[in-house]
Amino acid sequence: MCGIFAITSNRRQDIGQILVEGAEKLTYRGYDTVGVATVHKGRILLRKDKGRIEEVAAKLGLAEMPGHKGIAQLRWATFGAPSKVNAQPHFDCDKDIAGAHNGNIVNYLPLRELYTSEGHIIRSMNDGEICVHAVERYYDKIGDMVEAIRKGCGDLRGDYAFAIMHKDDDKVYAVKMGSSLFAGIGEGETCVSSDLPSILPVTRNILNVHDGEMLILSPESIEIRQISDNSVVERSPYISDADIRVAQKGGYPHFMLKEIHEQASSARSLFNAVREPYITNFEQALIDAERIFFVGCGSSYHATSVASYYFNDLAGLSAIPVVGGQFISQFGQTIRKGDVVVCVSQSGETKDIIDVVHHCKERNSRILSIVNVLGSTLTYLSDIYLPLGCGFEISVPATKTYTSQVILFAYIAARIGIKQGVLSKDMGETLLDELQTQLPDLLEQTIATTTVKARSLAPYLDQFPHFYVLGYGLTHGVALEGALKIKEVCYIVADGMYSSEFKHGPLSIVKEGYPIVFTVAPNDAEHLVNHLSEVECRGARIILTAEDNSLLKRYVAEEDYLAVPSSSHYLSPIIQAVPLQLLAYHLAVFKKIDPDYPRNISKTLTVR
Numbered sequence: 036m037c038g039i040f041a042i043t044s045n046r047r048q049d050i051g052q053i054l055v056e057g058a059e060k061l062t063y064r065g066y067d068t069v070g071v072a073t074v075h076k077g078r079i080l081l082r083k084d085k086g087r088i089e090e091v092a093a094k095l096g097l098a099e100m101p102g103h104k105g106i107a108q109l110r111w112a113t114f115g116a117p118s119k120v121n122a123q124p125h126f127d128c129d130k131d132i133a134g135a136h137n138g139n140i141v142n143y144l145p146l147r148e149l150y151t152s153e154g155h156i157i158r159s160m161n162d163g164e165i166c167v168h169a170v171e172r173y174y175d176k177i178g179d180m181v182e183a184i185r186k187g188c189g190d191l192r193g194d195y196a197f198a199i200m201h202k203d204d205d206k207v208y209a210v211k212m213g214s215s216l217f218a219g220i221g222e223g224e225t226c227v228s229s230d231l232p233s234i235l236p237v238t239r240n241i242l243n244v245h246d247g248e249m250l251i252l253s254p255e256s257i258e259i260r261q262i263s264d265n266s267v268v269e270r271s272p273y274i275s276d277a278d279i280r281v282a283q284k285g286g287y288p289h290f291m292l293k294e295i296h297e298q299a300s301s302a303r304s305l306f307n308a309v310r311e312p313y314i315t316n317f318e319q320a321l322i323d324a325e326r327i328f329f330v331g332c333g334s335s336y337h338a339t340s341v342a343s344y345y346f347n348d349l350a351g352l353s354a355i356p357v358v359g360g361q362f363i364s365q366f367g368q369t370i371r372k373g374d375v376v377v378c379v380s381q382s383g384e385t386k387d388i389i390d391v392v393h394h395c396k397e398r399n400s401r402i403l404s405i406v407n408v409l410g411s412t413l414t415y416l417s418d419i420y421l422p423l424g425c426g427f428e429i430s431v432p433a434t435k436t437y438t439s440q441v442i443l444f445a446y447i448a449a450r451i452g453i454k455q456g457v458l459s460k461d462m463g464e465t466l467l468d469e470l471q472t473q474l475p476d477l478l479e480q481t482i483a484t485t486t487v488k489a490r491s492l493a494p495y496l497d498q499f500p501h502f503y504v505l506g507y508g509l510t511h512g513v514a515l516e517g518a519l520k521i522k523e524v525c526y527i528v529a530d531g532m533y534s535s536e537f538k539h540g541p542l543s544i545v546k547e548g549y550p551i552v553f554t555v556a557p558n559d560a561e562h563l564v565n566h567l568s569e570v571e572c573r574g575a576r577i578i579l580t581a582e583d584n585s586l587l588k589r590y591v592a593e594e595d596y597l598a599v600p601s602s603s604h605y606l607s608p609i610i611q612a613v614p615l616q617l618l619a620y621h622l623a624v625f626k627k628i629d630p631d632y633p634r635n636i637s638k639t640l641t642v643r
């Protein structure tokens with residue numbers, strides 16, 4: 036994933052400053068390279084290099100770049116190694132035009148050959164540069180940027196969003212074609228960005244952009260056109276109430292720790308975000324479904340794993356959890372009308388998920404989704420979507436959005452269970468009440484009771500380049516998620532697995548002192564005794580998250596027992612994610628790794 040931020044203004048001549056500020060708020064979208072292009076006195080100035088925004092901005096004086104309009108880009112490398120020449124923005128051949136993209140131009144190589152054969156000077160190995168030459172190819176003939184952009188988009192294949200500008204006008208142009216893009220209309224200036232945090236300091240007057248649309252930004256206004264036929268699109272802006280402070284650390288050392296602590300409040304805000312009639316319609320679609328698939332990537336996939344157990348137990352419905360990138364090859368031929376696919380994505384932009392949506396819509400199956408970022412591509416491709424209402428999640432590893440996804444699935448499963456008579460009204464209402472009133476406090480208590488032990492385990496775990504995280508039943512998905520957190524921020528091969536499966540092979544890894552992490556839900560403690568015993572008797576050191584349980588304590592030293600507050604069985608998968616998040620966070624800090632921006636990965640991957 037990459038991030039673009041562009042602005043045109045009639046009240047700034049030091050545009051570099053706001054471009055850098057906007058880019059800083061997109062750091063989580065990419066930190067391999069960063070660049071800024073501005074237009075000053077009829078010339079395009081372009082400064083870019085490999086490295087994070089704060090390093091490159093200081094080295095090249097990005098904030099001091101003069102001009103009245105400009106484009107900033109942060110890159111997560113896909114095509115072309117992270118290097119100065121592959122950094123964005125890019126020039127056209129004769130440096131009259133500059134542009135930058137976020138996304139994936141799949142026909143990059145044939146276009147590179149075609150444009151080169153036509154005499155274009157293509158300087159990089161980055162697909163973003165092709166967007167600029169695609170526009171230049173037609174501009175040189177037509178002399179009109181809008182028409183040149185429309186025709187240039189006709190050359191491009193893939194999912195992308197780009198911002199582009201010509202040195203001779205006061206405009207910035209932007210295109211949304213499968214990757215995220217938002218726009219803002221300020222006082223005497225307008226801007227576009229891959230995400231809202233960089234727009235809000237300029238303006239809260241936000242304009243949603245849909246795929247297939249082009250924006251023409253002037254300092255006073257933004258015009259929307261359909262790329263297909265150049266027709267004008269009328270759409271009113273709205274005032275965003277998103278809290279920009281969310282995008283600041285608020286006194287925490289890292290966004291990841293801040294967002295772990297925000298889970299109680301995001302659990303509360305979830306129930307304000309989910310509204311009628313959408314949730315009832317969402318549930319009815321599931322009740323009416325012939326088959327149900329839950330589809331997600333990364334942490335969102337792990338939420339679907341826990342959700343499938345909830346639906347089995349509480350709703351009496353079978354739901355198949357599937358990894359986004361796997362869905363089309365595994366179910367693509369059999370998906371059909373009557374099936375319901377629930378896509379789970381905090382960003383609403385993950386390409387592996389968007390591809391599933393397009394595939395399933397072509398086969399007339401219904402698309403429901405659970406999304407955090409409003410206005411994202413997934414929200415308007417879905418028949419019904421439910422918002423998480425978590426606010427911005429900045430840290431690359433998901434935490435609060437993951438737990439809110441799981442909470443929402445538990446809530447929906449319980450409501451369906453009551454409607455369908457699978458749950459007694461009493462049991463169902465009790466669970467709904469626990470989710471809405473008790474859970475936030477239990478999350479806060481869990482942080483309080485497990486932080487010290489989680490932090491004290493870091494020096495021990497730091498000795499191991501790999502270990503296992505095992506779960507059972509409802510906590511299977513929790514084990515997968517805990518293992519992913521450790522992989523993401525500690526660069527350790529932590530393997531999440533079903534605990535009953537461990538004896539079928541992986542058990543061979545165990546030797547004296549080897550760490551095995553277990554996460555155990557209240558009703559499953561007895562099932563786990565054998566699994567604990569088989570590793571303990573071979574010398575493993577067991578680290579365990581569960582509520583206080585004398586049976587379990589026989590296998591675990593006091594300092595390794597991360598006791599969570601007692602709760603209903605069905606709340607435990609939500610609560611027990613927290614100690615594993617804290618274990619990963621503190622181990623990362625111990626290893627001097629920045630947990631917010633781990634190497635090589637990105638918050639949202641808009642490439643397949």
Ligand code: BG6
Nearest residue numbers: 332333334335380381382385433
């Ligand atoms: C990955 C992120 O790129 O995408 C994960 O590193 C995330 O943290 C996954 O869980 C899915 O993202 P989303 O936005 O679809 O939930």
